[in-house]
Amino acid sequence: MNQRLPIDVLRALQTVIETGSVTRAAERLHLSQSAVSWKIKRLEKQLDRPLIQRDGQRLVASEDGVQLLIHARRILEAHDAALAHFNPVQLQGCVRLGATEQVPMAELSSLLAQFSRQHRQLDVRIVIEQSHVLRQALMDGELDLALHQDFTHRIEARDQLLWTEHVHWCARPGWQPEADAGVRLITFGPGCFYRQLAQERLSALGIRWQVAVECGSVEGVVSAMAAGLGIGLLSSAHLDKLIEVYRPFEQRLPLPEVANVLRFGSENPEPRLQVLHDLLVQALRRG
Structure with missing residues:
Protein backbone atom coordinates (compact mmCIF):
# COMPACT_ATOMS: atom_id res chain seq x y z
CA MET A 1 0.00 0.00 0.00
CA ASN A 2 1.15 3.55 -0.78
CA GLN A 3 2.14 4.97 2.63
CA ARG A 4 1.68 8.64 1.66
CA LEU A 5 -1.46 10.66 2.40
CA PRO A 6 -1.22 13.74 0.14
CA ILE A 7 -2.37 17.05 1.62
CA ASP A 8 -4.59 17.91 -1.35
CA VAL A 9 -6.39 14.57 -1.17
CA LEU A 10 -7.02 14.86 2.57
CA ARG A 11 -8.33 18.40 2.06
CA ALA A 12 -10.67 17.14 -0.66
CA LEU A 13 -12.04 14.46 1.67
CA GLN A 14 -12.53 16.94 4.50
CA THR A 15 -14.28 19.44 2.22
CA VAL A 16 -16.65 16.87 0.71
CA ILE A 17 -17.71 15.71 4.16
CA GLU A 18 -18.09 19.27 5.49
CA THR A 19 -20.16 20.47 2.54
CA GLY A 20 -21.99 17.18 1.96
CA SER A 21 -21.48 17.50 -1.77
CA VAL A 22 -18.81 16.94 -4.41
CA THR A 23 -20.18 19.95 -6.27
CA ARG A 24 -19.88 22.28 -3.27
CA ALA A 25 -16.45 20.89 -2.42
CA ALA A 26 -15.26 21.49 -5.98
CA GLU A 27 -16.46 25.10 -5.84
CA ARG A 28 -14.62 25.76 -2.60
CA LEU A 29 -11.40 24.07 -3.76
CA HIS A 30 -11.54 25.67 -7.23
CA LEU A 31 -11.42 22.25 -8.89
CA SER A 32 -13.66 20.36 -11.28
CA GLN A 33 -16.15 17.87 -9.84
CA SER A 34 -14.36 15.08 -11.65
CA ALA A 35 -11.04 16.08 -10.05
CA VAL A 36 -12.54 15.96 -6.56
CA SER A 37 -14.25 12.63 -7.24
CA TRP A 38 -11.00 11.20 -8.58
CA LYS A 39 -9.09 12.26 -5.45
CA ILE A 40 -11.64 10.56 -3.19
CA LYS A 41 -11.71 7.38 -5.28
CA ARG A 42 -7.91 7.28 -5.35
CA LEU A 43 -7.80 7.58 -1.56
CA GLU A 44 -10.44 4.87 -1.12
CA LYS A 45 -8.50 2.57 -3.45
CA GLN A 46 -5.26 3.29 -1.61
CA LEU A 47 -6.82 2.43 1.78
CA ASP A 48 -9.00 -0.34 0.30
CA ARG A 49 -12.18 0.81 2.02
CA PRO A 50 -15.07 3.25 1.42
CA LEU A 51 -14.68 6.64 3.08
CA ILE A 52 -17.93 8.41 2.15
CA GLN A 53 -21.53 7.29 1.75
CA ARG A 54 -24.84 8.89 0.90
CA ASP A 55 -27.35 9.89 3.56
CA GLY A 56 -30.39 11.29 1.78
CA GLN A 57 -29.24 14.30 -0.23
CA ARG A 58 -25.89 14.60 1.56
CA LEU A 59 -22.58 12.77 1.38
CA VAL A 60 -21.33 11.79 4.85
CA ALA A 61 -18.31 9.98 6.22
CA SER A 62 -18.37 6.22 6.54
CA GLU A 63 -17.13 4.67 9.78
CA ASP A 64 -13.61 4.50 8.33
CA GLY A 65 -14.02 7.99 6.91
CA VAL A 66 -14.78 9.37 10.36
CA GLN A 67 -11.59 7.85 11.74
CA LEU A 68 -9.46 9.11 8.86
CA LEU A 69 -10.97 12.59 9.17
CA ILE A 70 -9.74 12.82 12.78
CA HIS A 71 -6.16 12.36 11.57
CA ALA A 72 -6.70 14.46 8.44
CA ARG A 73 -7.76 17.50 10.47
CA ARG A 74 -4.63 17.27 12.61
CA ILE A 75 -2.43 16.94 9.53
CA LEU A 76 -4.09 19.85 7.73
CA GLU A 77 -3.95 22.04 10.83
CA ALA A 78 -0.22 21.43 11.19
CA HIS A 79 0.29 22.02 7.46
CA ASP A 80 -1.63 25.32 7.49
CA ALA A 81 0.16 26.47 10.64
CA ALA A 82 3.54 25.83 9.03
CA LEU A 83 2.55 27.88 5.98
CA ALA A 84 1.26 30.67 8.21
CA HIS A 85 4.55 30.78 10.11
CA PHE A 86 6.46 31.58 6.93
CA ASN A 87 3.78 33.84 5.47
CA PRO A 88 5.33 37.31 5.03
CA VAL A 89 1.91 38.98 5.25
CA GLN A 90 0.75 38.91 8.87
CA LEU A 91 -2.77 40.23 9.37
CA GLN A 92 -3.48 41.47 12.89
CA GLY A 93 -6.39 42.72 14.93
CA CYS A 94 -9.95 41.53 15.43
CA VAL A 95 -12.69 40.62 12.96
CA ARG A 96 -16.29 40.65 14.21
CA LEU A 97 -18.44 38.48 11.95
CA GLY A 98 -22.20 38.02 12.12
CA ALA A 99 -24.17 35.18 10.56
CA THR A 100 -27.65 33.68 10.57
CA GLU A 101 -28.70 30.07 11.05
CA GLN A 102 -29.38 29.95 7.32
CA VAL A 103 -25.62 29.59 6.79
CA PRO A 104 -24.42 25.95 7.02
CA MET A 105 -22.66 26.18 10.37
CA ALA A 106 -20.42 23.13 9.95
CA GLU A 107 -19.05 24.59 6.74
CA LEU A 108 -18.69 28.10 8.19
CA SER A 109 -16.95 26.80 11.32
CA SER A 110 -14.46 24.86 9.22
CA LEU A 111 -13.71 27.91 7.09
CA LEU A 112 -13.13 30.10 10.13
CA ALA A 113 -10.92 27.49 11.74
CA GLN A 114 -8.79 27.32 8.59
CA PHE A 115 -8.68 31.12 8.39
CA SER A 116 -7.58 31.38 12.04
CA ARG A 117 -4.79 28.84 11.52
CA GLN A 118 -3.49 30.77 8.54
CA HIS A 119 -3.73 34.15 10.32
CA ARG A 120 -2.87 33.39 13.93
CA GLN A 121 -2.52 37.04 14.90
CA LEU A 122 -6.13 37.71 13.93
CA ASP A 123 -8.89 37.27 16.50
CA VAL A 124 -12.10 36.16 14.73
CA ARG A 125 -15.31 36.51 16.73
CA ILE A 126 -18.68 35.32 15.45
CA VAL A 127 -22.24 36.21 16.45
CA ILE A 128 -25.27 34.15 15.36
CA GLU A 129 -28.40 36.29 15.18
CA GLN A 130 -31.43 37.10 13.05
CA SER A 131 -30.85 39.16 9.92
CA HIS A 132 -32.45 42.38 11.14
CA VAL A 133 -30.29 42.26 14.28
CA LEU A 134 -27.14 41.75 12.22
CA ARG A 135 -27.95 44.65 9.89
CA GLN A 136 -28.49 46.97 12.84
CA ALA A 137 -25.21 45.80 14.42
CA LEU A 138 -23.39 46.68 11.18
CA MET A 139 -24.93 50.17 11.24
CA ASP A 140 -23.99 50.61 14.91
CA GLY A 141 -20.38 49.57 14.28
CA GLU A 142 -20.71 46.46 16.44
CA LEU A 143 -19.89 44.09 13.54
CA ASP A 144 -17.38 44.34 10.70
CA LEU A 145 -18.96 41.84 8.34
CA ALA A 146 -22.27 39.95 8.26
CA LEU A 147 -23.82 37.03 6.41
CA HIS A 148 -27.49 37.99 6.41
CA GLN A 149 -30.68 37.20 4.52
CA ASP A 150 -33.30 39.39 2.84
CA PHE A 151 -35.79 39.20 0.01
CA THR A 152 -34.13 39.34 -3.40
CA HIS A 153 -35.86 42.59 -4.35
CA ARG A 154 -34.51 44.31 -1.21
CA ILE A 155 -30.79 43.50 -1.38
CA GLU A 156 -28.53 46.52 -1.83
CA ALA A 157 -25.63 47.26 -4.16
CA ARG A 158 -23.16 46.79 -1.28
CA ASP A 159 -24.42 43.22 -0.67
CA GLN A 160 -22.43 40.36 -2.22
CA LEU A 161 -24.95 37.74 -3.35
CA LEU A 162 -24.01 34.21 -2.28
CA TRP A 163 -27.14 32.21 -3.11
CA THR A 164 -30.93 32.42 -3.29
CA GLU A 165 -33.56 29.99 -2.07
CA HIS A 166 -37.32 29.61 -1.85
CA GLU A 257 -37.30 34.19 -2.96
CA VAL A 258 -34.78 35.17 -0.32
CA ALA A 259 -31.13 36.01 -0.90
CA ASN A 260 -28.24 35.11 1.37
CA VAL A 261 -25.70 37.91 1.12
CA LEU A 262 -22.47 39.21 2.65
CA ARG A 263 -22.17 42.85 3.71
CA PHE A 264 -19.35 45.00 5.08
CA GLY A 265 -20.01 47.35 7.96
CA SER A 266 -17.74 50.00 6.40
CA GLU A 267 -17.46 51.41 2.89
CA ASN A 268 -13.67 51.17 3.12
CA PRO A 269 -12.90 47.78 4.69
CA GLU A 270 -9.44 47.10 6.05
CA PRO A 271 -7.25 44.37 4.47
CA ARG A 272 -8.04 41.82 7.19
CA LEU A 273 -11.75 42.18 6.47
CA GLN A 274 -11.27 41.95 2.73
CA VAL A 275 -9.29 38.72 3.06
CA LEU A 276 -12.03 37.05 5.12
CA HIS A 277 -14.72 38.47 2.83
CA ASP A 278 -13.05 36.97 -0.25
CA LEU A 279 -12.63 33.59 1.46
CA LEU A 280 -16.32 33.47 2.41
CA VAL A 281 -17.44 34.47 -1.07
CA GLN A 282 -15.27 31.85 -2.76
CA ALA A 283 -16.39 29.12 -0.36
CA LEU A 284 -20.10 29.88 0.04
CA ARG A 285 -21.20 31.33 -3.29
CA ARG A 286 -23.38 28.93 -5.25
CA GLY A 287 -24.11 28.89 -8.93
Missing part, protein backbone atom coordinates in the same frame (compact mmCIF):
# COMPACT_ATOMS: atom_id res chain seq x y z
CA VAL A 167 -39.44 30.30 1.22
CA HIS A 168 -42.38 28.02 1.97
CA TRP A 169 -45.45 27.79 4.18
CA CYS A 170 -44.58 24.84 6.42
CA ALA A 171 -46.42 22.70 8.96
CA ARG A 172 -46.47 19.11 10.12
CA PRO A 173 -48.03 16.53 7.75
CA GLY A 174 -51.83 16.66 7.87
CA TRP A 175 -51.99 20.07 9.58
CA GLN A 176 -55.11 22.17 8.92
CA PRO A 177 -56.05 25.62 10.24
CA GLU A 178 -58.77 25.71 12.90
CA ALA A 179 -61.94 27.11 11.41
CA ASP A 180 -62.99 28.94 14.56
CA ALA A 181 -59.58 30.20 15.76
CA GLY A 182 -57.99 31.24 12.47
CA VAL A 183 -54.36 30.55 11.62
CA ARG A 184 -51.88 30.03 14.44
CA LEU A 185 -48.49 31.39 13.39
CA ILE A 186 -45.07 30.12 14.43
CA THR A 187 -42.52 32.89 14.01
CA PHE A 188 -38.92 33.85 14.73
CA GLY A 189 -40.00 36.90 16.73
CA PRO A 190 -41.45 40.41 16.28
CA GLY A 191 -38.60 41.77 14.14
CA CYS A 192 -38.37 38.81 11.78
CA PHE A 193 -39.14 39.65 8.16
CA TYR A 194 -40.57 36.13 7.65
CA ARG A 195 -43.22 36.96 10.26
CA GLN A 196 -44.02 40.31 8.68
CA LEU A 197 -44.47 38.66 5.29
CA ALA A 198 -46.73 35.92 6.67
CA GLN A 199 -48.94 38.46 8.42
CA GLU A 200 -49.17 40.64 5.30
CA ARG A 201 -50.12 37.71 3.08
CA LEU A 202 -52.78 36.40 5.47
CA SER A 203 -54.28 39.84 6.16
CA ALA A 204 -54.45 40.63 2.44
CA LEU A 205 -56.84 37.70 1.95
CA GLY A 206 -58.81 38.43 5.11
CA ILE A 207 -57.54 35.33 6.89
CA ARG A 208 -57.55 35.73 10.67
CA TRP A 209 -54.29 34.90 12.43
CA GLN A 210 -52.63 34.97 15.82
CA VAL A 211 -49.06 34.35 16.89
CA ALA A 212 -48.84 31.06 18.77
CA VAL A 213 -45.06 30.64 19.06
CA GLU A 214 -42.14 33.07 18.98
CA CYS A 215 -38.70 31.44 18.87
CA GLY A 216 -35.39 32.85 17.65
CA SER A 217 -33.90 29.51 16.53
CA VAL A 218 -34.62 27.37 13.48
CA GLU A 219 -34.56 24.22 15.62
CA GLY A 220 -37.20 25.64 17.94
CA VAL A 221 -39.44 26.75 15.08
CA VAL A 222 -39.19 23.36 13.35
CA SER A 223 -39.96 21.58 16.65
CA ALA A 224 -43.06 23.73 17.18
CA MET A 225 -44.27 23.00 13.66
CA ALA A 226 -43.62 19.27 14.05
CA ALA A 227 -45.67 19.31 17.27
CA GLY A 228 -48.63 20.76 15.37
CA LEU A 229 -48.66 24.12 17.16
CA GLY A 230 -49.20 26.06 13.94
CA ILE A 231 -47.80 27.09 10.58
CA GLY A 232 -44.91 29.35 9.61
CA LEU A 233 -42.35 30.22 6.98
CA LEU A 234 -39.09 28.37 6.39
CA SER A 235 -36.52 28.38 3.61
CA SER A 236 -35.95 25.29 1.48
CA ALA A 237 -32.81 24.28 3.38
CA HIS A 238 -34.78 23.53 6.56
CA LEU A 239 -37.44 21.21 5.16
CA ASP A 240 -37.25 17.69 6.59
CA LYS A 241 -39.44 14.62 7.18
CA LEU A 242 -41.00 16.18 10.31
CA ILE A 243 -42.60 19.05 8.39
CA GLU A 244 -43.85 19.62 4.87
CA VAL A 245 -44.94 22.40 2.55
CA TYR A 246 -48.59 23.34 3.10
CA ARG A 247 -49.81 23.36 -0.50
CA PRO A 248 -53.10 25.29 -0.11
CA PHE A 249 -51.23 28.36 1.18
CA GLU A 250 -48.40 27.89 -1.34
CA GLN A 251 -50.96 28.31 -4.13
CA ARG A 252 -53.07 31.06 -2.58
CA LEU A 253 -50.32 33.01 -0.81
CA PRO A 254 -47.17 32.79 -2.98
CA LEU A 255 -43.90 33.88 -1.39
CA PRO A 256 -40.81 35.61 -2.87
Whole structure:
Protein backbone atom coordinates (compact mmCIF):
# COMPACT_ATOMS: atom_id res chain seq x y z
CA MET A 1 0.00 0.00 0.00
CA ASN A 2 1.15 3.55 -0.78
CA GLN A 3 2.14 4.97 2.63
CA ARG A 4 1.68 8.64 1.66
CA LEU A 5 -1.46 10.66 2.40
CA PRO A 6 -1.22 13.74 0.14
CA ILE A 7 -2.37 17.05 1.62
CA ASP A 8 -4.59 17.91 -1.35
CA VAL A 9 -6.39 14.57 -1.17
CA LEU A 10 -7.02 14.86 2.57
CA ARG A 11 -8.33 18.40 2.06
CA ALA A 12 -10.67 17.14 -0.66
CA LEU A 13 -12.04 14.46 1.67
CA GLN A 14 -12.53 16.94 4.50
CA THR A 15 -14.28 19.44 2.22
CA VAL A 16 -16.65 16.87 0.71
CA ILE A 17 -17.71 15.71 4.16
CA GLU A 18 -18.09 19.27 5.49
CA THR A 19 -20.16 20.47 2.54
CA GLY A 20 -21.99 17.18 1.96
CA SER A 21 -21.48 17.50 -1.77
CA VAL A 22 -18.81 16.94 -4.41
CA THR A 23 -20.18 19.95 -6.27
CA ARG A 24 -19.88 22.28 -3.27
CA ALA A 25 -16.45 20.89 -2.42
CA ALA A 26 -15.26 21.49 -5.98
CA GLU A 27 -16.46 25.10 -5.84
CA ARG A 28 -14.62 25.76 -2.60
CA LEU A 29 -11.40 24.07 -3.76
CA HIS A 30 -11.54 25.67 -7.23
CA LEU A 31 -11.42 22.25 -8.89
CA SER A 32 -13.66 20.36 -11.28
CA GLN A 33 -16.15 17.87 -9.84
CA SER A 34 -14.36 15.08 -11.65
CA ALA A 35 -11.04 16.08 -10.05
CA VAL A 36 -12.54 15.96 -6.56
CA SER A 37 -14.25 12.63 -7.24
CA TRP A 38 -11.00 11.20 -8.58
CA LYS A 39 -9.09 12.26 -5.45
CA ILE A 40 -11.64 10.56 -3.19
CA LYS A 41 -11.71 7.38 -5.28
CA ARG A 42 -7.91 7.28 -5.35
CA LEU A 43 -7.80 7.58 -1.56
CA GLU A 44 -10.44 4.87 -1.12
CA LYS A 45 -8.50 2.57 -3.45
CA GLN A 46 -5.26 3.29 -1.61
CA LEU A 47 -6.82 2.43 1.78
CA ASP A 48 -9.00 -0.34 0.30
CA ARG A 49 -12.18 0.81 2.02
CA PRO A 50 -15.07 3.25 1.42
CA LEU A 51 -14.68 6.64 3.08
CA ILE A 52 -17.93 8.41 2.15
CA GLN A 53 -21.53 7.29 1.75
CA ARG A 54 -24.84 8.89 0.90
CA ASP A 55 -27.35 9.89 3.56
CA GLY A 56 -30.39 11.29 1.78
CA GLN A 57 -29.24 14.30 -0.23
CA ARG A 58 -25.89 14.60 1.56
CA LEU A 59 -22.58 12.77 1.38
CA VAL A 60 -21.33 11.79 4.85
CA ALA A 61 -18.31 9.98 6.22
CA SER A 62 -18.37 6.22 6.54
CA GLU A 63 -17.13 4.67 9.78
CA ASP A 64 -13.61 4.50 8.33
CA GLY A 65 -14.02 7.99 6.91
CA VAL A 66 -14.78 9.37 10.36
CA GLN A 67 -11.59 7.85 11.74
CA LEU A 68 -9.46 9.11 8.86
CA LEU A 69 -10.97 12.59 9.17
CA ILE A 70 -9.74 12.82 12.78
CA HIS A 71 -6.16 12.36 11.57
CA ALA A 72 -6.70 14.46 8.44
CA ARG A 73 -7.76 17.50 10.47
CA ARG A 74 -4.63 17.27 12.61
CA ILE A 75 -2.43 16.94 9.53
CA LEU A 76 -4.09 19.85 7.73
CA GLU A 77 -3.95 22.04 10.83
CA ALA A 78 -0.22 21.43 11.19
CA HIS A 79 0.29 22.02 7.46
CA ASP A 80 -1.63 25.32 7.49
CA ALA A 81 0.16 26.47 10.64
CA ALA A 82 3.54 25.83 9.03
CA LEU A 83 2.55 27.88 5.98
CA ALA A 84 1.26 30.67 8.21
CA HIS A 85 4.55 30.78 10.11
CA PHE A 86 6.46 31.58 6.93
CA ASN A 87 3.78 33.84 5.47
CA PRO A 88 5.33 37.31 5.03
CA VAL A 89 1.91 38.98 5.25
CA GLN A 90 0.75 38.91 8.87
CA LEU A 91 -2.77 40.23 9.37
CA GLN A 92 -3.48 41.47 12.89
CA GLY A 93 -6.39 42.72 14.93
CA CYS A 94 -9.95 41.53 15.43
CA VAL A 95 -12.69 40.62 12.96
CA ARG A 96 -16.29 40.65 14.21
CA LEU A 97 -18.44 38.48 11.95
CA GLY A 98 -22.20 38.02 12.12
CA ALA A 99 -24.17 35.18 10.56
CA THR A 100 -27.65 33.68 10.57
CA GLU A 101 -28.70 30.07 11.05
CA GLN A 102 -29.38 29.95 7.32
CA VAL A 103 -25.62 29.59 6.79
CA PRO A 104 -24.42 25.95 7.02
CA MET A 105 -22.66 26.18 10.37
CA ALA A 106 -20.42 23.13 9.95
CA GLU A 107 -19.05 24.59 6.74
CA LEU A 108 -18.69 28.10 8.19
CA SER A 109 -16.95 26.80 11.32
CA SER A 110 -14.46 24.86 9.22
CA LEU A 111 -13.71 27.91 7.09
CA LEU A 112 -13.13 30.10 10.13
CA ALA A 113 -10.92 27.49 11.74
CA GLN A 114 -8.79 27.32 8.59
CA PHE A 115 -8.68 31.12 8.39
CA SER A 116 -7.58 31.38 12.04
CA ARG A 117 -4.79 28.84 11.52
CA GLN A 118 -3.49 30.77 8.54
CA HIS A 119 -3.73 34.15 10.32
CA ARG A 120 -2.87 33.39 13.93
CA GLN A 121 -2.52 37.04 14.90
CA LEU A 122 -6.13 37.71 13.93
CA ASP A 123 -8.89 37.27 16.50
CA VAL A 124 -12.10 36.16 14.73
CA ARG A 125 -15.31 36.51 16.73
CA ILE A 126 -18.68 35.32 15.45
CA VAL A 127 -22.24 36.21 16.45
CA ILE A 128 -25.27 34.15 15.36
CA GLU A 129 -28.40 36.29 15.18
CA GLN A 130 -31.43 37.10 13.05
CA SER A 131 -30.85 39.16 9.92
CA HIS A 132 -32.45 42.38 11.14
CA VAL A 133 -30.29 42.26 14.28
CA LEU A 134 -27.14 41.75 12.22
CA ARG A 135 -27.95 44.65 9.89
CA GLN A 136 -28.49 46.97 12.84
CA ALA A 137 -25.21 45.80 14.42
CA LEU A 138 -23.39 46.68 11.18
CA MET A 139 -24.93 50.17 11.24
CA ASP A 140 -23.99 50.61 14.91
CA GLY A 141 -20.38 49.57 14.28
CA GLU A 142 -20.71 46.46 16.44
CA LEU A 143 -19.89 44.09 13.54
CA ASP A 144 -17.38 44.34 10.70
CA LEU A 145 -18.96 41.84 8.34
CA ALA A 146 -22.27 39.95 8.26
CA LEU A 147 -23.82 37.03 6.41
CA HIS A 148 -27.49 37.99 6.41
CA GLN A 149 -30.68 37.20 4.52
CA ASP A 150 -33.30 39.39 2.84
CA PHE A 151 -35.79 39.20 0.01
CA THR A 152 -34.13 39.34 -3.40
CA HIS A 153 -35.86 42.59 -4.35
CA ARG A 154 -34.51 44.31 -1.21
CA ILE A 155 -30.79 43.50 -1.38
CA GLU A 156 -28.53 46.52 -1.83
CA ALA A 157 -25.63 47.26 -4.16
CA ARG A 158 -23.16 46.79 -1.28
CA ASP A 159 -24.42 43.22 -0.67
CA GLN A 160 -22.43 40.36 -2.22
CA LEU A 161 -24.95 37.74 -3.35
CA LEU A 162 -24.01 34.21 -2.28
CA TRP A 163 -27.14 32.21 -3.11
CA THR A 164 -30.93 32.42 -3.29
CA GLU A 165 -33.56 29.99 -2.07
CA HIS A 166 -37.32 29.61 -1.85
CA VAL A 167 -39.44 30.30 1.22
CA HIS A 168 -42.38 28.02 1.97
CA TRP A 169 -45.45 27.79 4.18
CA CYS A 170 -44.58 24.84 6.42
CA ALA A 171 -46.42 22.70 8.96
CA ARG A 172 -46.47 19.11 10.12
CA PRO A 173 -48.03 16.53 7.75
CA GLY A 174 -51.83 16.66 7.87
CA TRP A 175 -51.99 20.07 9.58
CA GLN A 176 -55.11 22.17 8.92
CA PRO A 177 -56.05 25.62 10.24
CA GLU A 178 -58.77 25.71 12.90
CA ALA A 179 -61.94 27.11 11.41
CA ASP A 180 -62.99 28.94 14.56
CA ALA A 181 -59.58 30.20 15.76
CA GLY A 182 -57.99 31.24 12.47
CA VAL A 183 -54.36 30.55 11.62
CA ARG A 184 -51.88 30.03 14.44
CA LEU A 185 -48.49 31.39 13.39
CA ILE A 186 -45.07 30.12 14.43
CA THR A 187 -42.52 32.89 14.01
CA PHE A 188 -38.92 33.85 14.73
CA GLY A 189 -40.00 36.90 16.73
CA PRO A 190 -41.45 40.41 16.28
CA GLY A 191 -38.60 41.77 14.14
CA CYS A 192 -38.37 38.81 11.78
CA PHE A 193 -39.14 39.65 8.16
CA TYR A 194 -40.57 36.13 7.65
CA ARG A 195 -43.22 36.96 10.26
CA GLN A 196 -44.02 40.31 8.68
CA LEU A 197 -44.47 38.66 5.29
CA ALA A 198 -46.73 35.92 6.67
CA GLN A 199 -48.94 38.46 8.42
CA GLU A 200 -49.17 40.64 5.30
CA ARG A 201 -50.12 37.71 3.08
CA LEU A 202 -52.78 36.40 5.47
CA SER A 203 -54.28 39.84 6.16
CA ALA A 204 -54.45 40.63 2.44
CA LEU A 205 -56.84 37.70 1.95
CA GLY A 206 -58.81 38.43 5.11
CA ILE A 207 -57.54 35.33 6.89
CA ARG A 208 -57.55 35.73 10.67
CA TRP A 209 -54.29 34.90 12.43
CA GLN A 210 -52.63 34.97 15.82
CA VAL A 211 -49.06 34.35 16.89
CA ALA A 212 -48.84 31.06 18.77
CA VAL A 213 -45.06 30.64 19.06
CA GLU A 214 -42.14 33.07 18.98
CA CYS A 215 -38.70 31.44 18.87
CA GLY A 216 -35.39 32.85 17.65
CA SER A 217 -33.90 29.51 16.53
CA VAL A 218 -34.62 27.37 13.48
CA GLU A 219 -34.56 24.22 15.62
CA GLY A 220 -37.20 25.64 17.94
CA VAL A 221 -39.44 26.75 15.08
CA VAL A 222 -39.19 23.36 13.35
CA SER A 223 -39.96 21.58 16.65
CA ALA A 224 -43.06 23.73 17.18
CA MET A 225 -44.27 23.00 13.66
CA ALA A 226 -43.62 19.27 14.05
CA ALA A 227 -45.67 19.31 17.27
CA GLY A 228 -48.63 20.76 15.37
CA LEU A 229 -48.66 24.12 17.16
CA GLY A 230 -49.20 26.06 13.94
CA ILE A 231 -47.80 27.09 10.58
CA GLY A 232 -44.91 29.35 9.61
CA LEU A 233 -42.35 30.22 6.98
CA LEU A 234 -39.09 28.37 6.39
CA SER A 235 -36.52 28.38 3.61
CA SER A 236 -35.95 25.29 1.48
CA ALA A 237 -32.81 24.28 3.38
CA HIS A 238 -34.78 23.53 6.56
CA LEU A 239 -37.44 21.21 5.16
CA ASP A 240 -37.25 17.69 6.59
CA LYS A 241 -39.44 14.62 7.18
CA LEU A 242 -41.00 16.18 10.31
CA ILE A 243 -42.60 19.05 8.39
CA GLU A 244 -43.85 19.62 4.87
CA VAL A 245 -44.94 22.40 2.55
CA TYR A 246 -48.59 23.34 3.10
CA ARG A 247 -49.81 23.36 -0.50
CA PRO A 248 -53.10 25.29 -0.11
CA PHE A 249 -51.23 28.36 1.18
CA GLU A 250 -48.40 27.89 -1.34
CA GLN A 251 -50.96 28.31 -4.13
CA ARG A 252 -53.07 31.06 -2.58
CA LEU A 253 -50.32 33.01 -0.81
CA PRO A 254 -47.17 32.79 -2.98
CA LEU A 255 -43.90 33.88 -1.39
CA PRO A 256 -40.81 35.61 -2.87
CA GLU A 257 -37.30 34.19 -2.96
CA VAL A 258 -34.78 35.17 -0.32
CA ALA A 259 -31.13 36.01 -0.90
CA ASN A 260 -28.24 35.11 1.37
CA VAL A 261 -25.70 37.91 1.12
CA LEU A 262 -22.47 39.21 2.65
CA ARG A 263 -22.17 42.85 3.71
CA PHE A 264 -19.35 45.00 5.08
CA GLY A 265 -20.01 47.35 7.96
CA SER A 266 -17.74 50.00 6.40
CA GLU A 267 -17.46 51.41 2.89
CA ASN A 268 -13.67 51.17 3.12
CA PRO A 269 -12.90 47.78 4.69
CA GLU A 270 -9.44 47.10 6.05
CA PRO A 271 -7.25 44.37 4.47
CA ARG A 272 -8.04 41.82 7.19
CA LEU A 273 -11.75 42.18 6.47
CA GLN A 274 -11.27 41.95 2.73
CA VAL A 275 -9.29 38.72 3.06
CA LEU A 276 -12.03 37.05 5.12
CA HIS A 277 -14.72 38.47 2.83
CA ASP A 278 -13.05 36.97 -0.25
CA LEU A 279 -12.63 33.59 1.46
CA LEU A 280 -16.32 33.47 2.41
CA VAL A 281 -17.44 34.47 -1.07
CA GLN A 282 -15.27 31.85 -2.76
CA ALA A 283 -16.39 29.12 -0.36
CA LEU A 284 -20.10 29.88 0.04
CA ARG A 285 -21.20 31.33 -3.29
CA ARG A 286 -23.38 28.93 -5.25
CA GLY A 287 -24.11 28.89 -8.93
